[in-house]
Every structure is written in C-alpha cells, then in structure tokens.
Amino acid sequence: MHRYITSRIFFLLPTLWGVVTAVFLVIHLIPGDPVEAMLGETAMAAEKEALRHELGLDRPILAQYGVYLAGLARGDLGDSIATRRPVFAEIAARWPATVELAVAALLLAAITAVPLGVLAAARRGGALDSATLFFSLIGAAVPSFWLGPLLIIVFSIGLAWLPVSGRDGAASIILPAVTLGAGMAAILLRLTRSAVLEAAADDYVRAARARGLPERMVYLKHALGNALLPVVTVMGLQLGALLSGAVITETIFSWPGVGRLMIEAIEKRDYPVVQGCVLNIALCYVFVNFAVDIFYAWLDPRIRLER
Amino acid sequence: MKLKAGLSLLAFFGALAAAAPLFAPYNPYAQDLLCSLDAPTAAHPMGLDLLGRDILSRVIYGARVSFAAGFAVIAVNGLIGILIGGVAAVWGGRMDVLLMRVVDVAQAFPGILLAIAVMAVLGPGFGNLLIALCLTGWAGFARLTRGQLLSLREREYVTAAVAAGAGKWRILTRHLLPNAAAPLLVEAAFGLASVIVAEAGLSFLGLGVQPPAPSWGSMLNEGRAFLLIAPRLTVFPGLCLMLLALAVTLVGEALRDRLDVKRR
Numbered sequence: 001m002h003r004y005i006t007s008r009i010f011f012l013l014p015t016l017w018g019v020v021t022a023v024f025l026v027i028h029l030i031p032g033d034p035v036e037a038m039l040g041e042t043a044m045a046a047e048k049e050a051l052r053h054e055l056g057l058d059r060p061i062l063a064q065y066g067v068y069l070a071g072l073a074r075g076d077l078g079d080s081i082a083t084r085r086p087v088f089a090e091i092a093a094r095w096p097a098t099v100e101l102a103v104a105a106l107l108l109a110a111i112t113a114v115p116l117g118v119l120a121a122a123r124r125g126g127a128l129d130s131a132t133l134f135f136s137l138i139g140a141a142v143p144s145f146w147l148g149p150l151l152i153i154v155f156s157i158g159l160a161w162l163p164v165s166g167r168d169g170a171a172s173i174i175l176p177a178v179t180l181g182a183g184m185a186a187i188l189l190r191l192t193r194s195a196v197l198e199a200a201a202d203d204y205v206r207a208a209r210a211r212g213l214p215e216r217m218v219y220l221k222h223a224l225g226n227a228l229l230p231v232v233t234v235m236g237l238q239l240g241a242l243l244s245g246a247v248i249t250e251t252i253f254s255w256p257g258v259g260r261l262m263i264e265a266i267e268k269r270d271y272p273v274v275q276g277c278v279l280n281i282a283l284c285y286v287f288v289n290f291a292v293d294i295f296y297a298w299l300d301p302r303i304r305l306e307r
Numbered sequence: 308m309k310l311k312a313g314l315s316l317l318a319f320f321g322a323l324a325a326a327a328p329l330f331a332p333y334n335p336y337a338q339d340l341l342c343s344l345d346a347p348t349a350a351h352p353m354g355l356d357l358l359g360r361d362i363l364s365r366v367i368y369g370a371r372v373s374f375a376a377g378f379a380v381i382a383v384n385g386l387i388g389i390l391i392g393g394v395a396a397v398w399g400g401r402m403d404v405l406l407m408r409v410v411d412v413a414q415a416f417p418g419i420l421l422a423i424a425v426m427a428v429l430g431p432g433f434g435n436l437l438i439a440l441c442l443t444g445w446a447g448f449a450r451l452t453r454g455q456l457l458s459l460r461e462r463e464y465v466t467a468a469v470a471a472g473a474g475k476w477r478i479l480t481r482h483l484l485p486n487a488a489a490p491l492l493v494e495a496a497f498g499l500a501s502v503i504v505a506e507a508g509l510s511f512l513g514l515g516v517q518p519p520a521p522s523w524g525s526m527l528n529e530g531r532a533f534l535l536i537a538p539r540l541t542v543f544p545g546l547c548l549m550l551l552a553l554a555v556t557l558v559g560e561a562l563r564d565r566l567d568v569k570r571r
Contacts, residue, residue, distance in 0.1 A: 011411075014408055014411075014412075015408075015411050015412055015415050018408065018409070018411070018412030018415065019412055019415050019416070022412055022413075022416070022421070023421075023424070026421065026424050026425055026428060026442075027424070027428060137553065137556070137557075138549075138553070140556065141500075141549050141550075141552040141553035141556055142549050142552075143504050143507060143508065143545070143548055143549065143552065145507070145508055145511040145524070145527055145545075146527060146541070146545030146546075146548060146549060149527065149530065149531060149534055149541045149545070150541070150542070150545070152534055153534050153538045153541065153542075157534060157535050157538075240417050241417050241418055243417060244417035244418035244419065244420040245418060247419075247420070247423060247512075248508055248511070248512065251512060252531075262423070263423075263512060266423070266427040266514070267513075271427075271428075274424060274427050275424075278420060278421070278423075278424045281417065281420055282415065282416050282417065282420060282421075285415065285416070285417040285420075286415050289415075
C-alpha cells in the first residue's frame, strides 16, 4: 500500500505543478491586457502604469512567475483589487458554503440514485426500470442553468414553498442541491443499475440464491455489496466535478460560495481573485481525485498490485 | 430505437439551424419595444422578449450558434488530439511521457472551469469561446488515440503489413487510424453534447456569445430576471438545449453499442 501511495504521489507532483503553471499562463500570457480590462480603454496612461506596477505586471514574465510560485508556497495569493483584502481570506470565507452545497448535492444524489438503481436492476425490464432509465437519460441531458430556473418557477414562485435564492436556513439549500445533484444522480443511477446487474450474474450471487436466501437479501447483501466499489469511486470523482458545476449553480441561486465569488470577481475584473478561485477549485479537484485513487486501491488490492 | 430517436431529433434541430431564415417567422434581431414581454399569440407562439423580439425566431436561430460552436470545437479538438496522441504513440519514449503529462494536466481541470477563466481574460465573443473550449478539450482525444494505436499495432494484420513491406505512413493511415475510428467517433459524439452545453453555460454566465446574437445560453441569462412575470423566456430555449443534448447523447450511446466500443 505504501508503495502504491508513493507512486501516486510521484504522479501527483508534476500534475500539481502543471495545474499551477497553466493557471498562471492563462491569466498572464493570453493576449489581452488585464489592466486595460480593469480600468477601461479610456484610462490615463499613468493610471494604467500605476496599477500595472502594483500588480507586478511590469516585471519580466519569469520574475512574475517566481513571485507567484513563492507566494503560493506561503499560501499567499495576493490581494483583491476590489476589497484590498488577501485573496486567501476572501476564498477561505466562501469555502464552507461551497462544500456544504457540494456535499448536500452528493448525498441527495446518492440516497435517491443508489436505491433506485438497485430496484431497477432487481426488476429488470419492468415499468420501474424503464421509468428510471428514462429519467436518468433526461437527468443527464438537462443543463443545471435550465433546471435551476425551472425549479425556482415551480417551487419558489408557483408554490411558494422554498426561497428563490440566498443561503438562509435549511430550506434554502434544497433547490441548489437538487440542481447541482441531478446530473450526478442520473449517472449514479445508471451505474448502480449496471453494476448490480453485472454482480447479480456472478457465481457468488447464484450461490446465495442456491442457499435459499430471499431475493431481497441476494440483491441487498451480495449484489449491491460488490457493486458498490465502482459506485463509490464515481461518487468521489463526481465530487470534484460538482465543485466546478457549483460555479453555475451558485450563480443561479446567489449561493455565497467560491464559484459565486469567482463570477463576481470576473464581473469586477478582479484578476487576483479570479486566479485564486480557479487555482483553489482545480487543486481541490486534483486532491479529491488523488484521494479517490488511494481509497480505491485500499478497497481493491488488485489495483495496487497491478502497477 | 435510441439511434432512431436521437437521429430524428438531431435532424430536426439540424434542419432548423441550416434553414433558420426559412423557418423563423421574424427577424430574430427586429425589436418592437412597445410589445416588450408580450404574452404568446397566434402570430408569436412563444411571445416576445424584453426588447419585443420574437422568441420563436430567436430560439430557431439559436440552434445555429449551438451547432456552429459544437462542430467547430469538436473538429479542432479531434484534430489536435489525434495528432498529439498519434505522435505520442508513434514516437514513444520521452516524447510519449512528456505529451501524456501535458494531457494529465489538461484533464486535471474540472469541467468548464479553465474555459471560464480564459473567457474572463479574453473577454466574451464567439471566437474567444472557441479558443476557450479547445484549450483542454483535445486531451480526451489524445489519450484515446494513443491507447488505440498502442493496442492496435500489436495486432496480426499490422505485423502482416510490416512483413509485406508497408511503410510507416501506409500502416498508420491504412491500418491503424481506420481501426481506431470507431471509439474516436463515439468520443466525438459524447464530446459534442458536452461542448453544446458548455457553450450555453458560458453564454448563460455572460462570458460566451454576446447579445444581441441569439444563443440559447444567453437567452436563458436574459430570462433569469423575468422568472416571475415571463417564465416562457426561460422555458423554451432551455427545452431546446436539453433536447439537442439528449439527441446527441442518444446517438453517441447508440453508436457505442453498435460499434461495440468500451468506454473508460
């Protein structure tokens, strides 16, 4: 196991460096002048020069890169242009809301999709199976920026059951979590169904049946137990994807998370904050994937012995 | 069944996009401020938007933006990916390791995050949108091409071609690429669905196609302010977007099943 973790870290480090560098290149090397974008084309030359100096953009690109890496090592992402506060503090203040939303969406997806997937597999070809498959197709195709507004129209405006936006009380998380979790629920549902079907065809399931176990036990204990491995893995990988999906969901519902902060910063042309948010979300995604890798290897010895 | 449903839906939207001027009852840009947000009538089945433009006509023209962005991005991503994956597989050694590390980094960014960042720096617009969506989208094609080429070149017919004296180029174009085409086609179909949704997503955030151009994503963005009084601004463009994404996904799944492609 230790050897496996060491080898994964060996792969992780260059990826981390690559992500950090790619974000730097995107913000710094792409044609287009952030200073002009921030101040507008009509700004005075002296004004532009001052801001360029403040941001360190008048230094050679390699020096900027060095300052950026050194800052990162200290957890210093620079200061926000809009609020003058450290970017790190701005982002740290928003993380809890994003994590809360992502975890709620993940749990919601798991508690609806996994039982439905098992049921669909147990009644393969039945009405329930067709219905869940149909909804999972729709769920995978529906874009969050359409589902979110539709839910607002029905549940906030039409029925007046749930708040339109904001993060105030338990009820306010329901619509954002459904919006963010729907696509994932669709993926998990189909995956659970096919994994259970695959496991159900295996010998140990037939053996369980031969021992006279009731059908319910066969599915819940033997088939699901062995089908869970891929399901858990995909859940982990999807948690990372949820973080980027949160950018859109948070914007729809004015949910005060990192994604919303990033879009606000883009609107205000606050580049240090944009850079910090992209970096945070991307690094979080990389680490979650890394953790899933390790977890998977821990669950399934075949993986760690294979390489 | 899947293929039929998917292809018919796709053909429907394809026809709308290709012959938008024929189907659209009005000019999608023509404003009539006196009729701002008017409810649907026989003359305007989906009603009018804030600037008094015919929503049906804008939805029809919106199909053009989705198709144009989708096919352009997939074509570029496919070409870059096949090239890079091909070089990595054929060259091997350090070149392979280096290129695959770049692919790892490109795939380490979740979803459209990097595209959002690029659009923030480049500024909105259709051309910039294409650049942003091509920045990391090729990586999947590269990984797939490399994997395919590496496994295909162990096949007997390749050995036979080598024994028969065929050159590298001939083996690549006559034996390897045609046999790698099926999984690449499936990858392209699924990629097309996600690019279409990504374009609309960026436009929804105000970072993609700019008004007054009719993109379904920017129409959804405009509709957000009127969920209470004019929910139809949101309902129709979103419905079309979902149906188009569904159509492309169905075609992708049908292709995958027919061509017997195993996806990761």
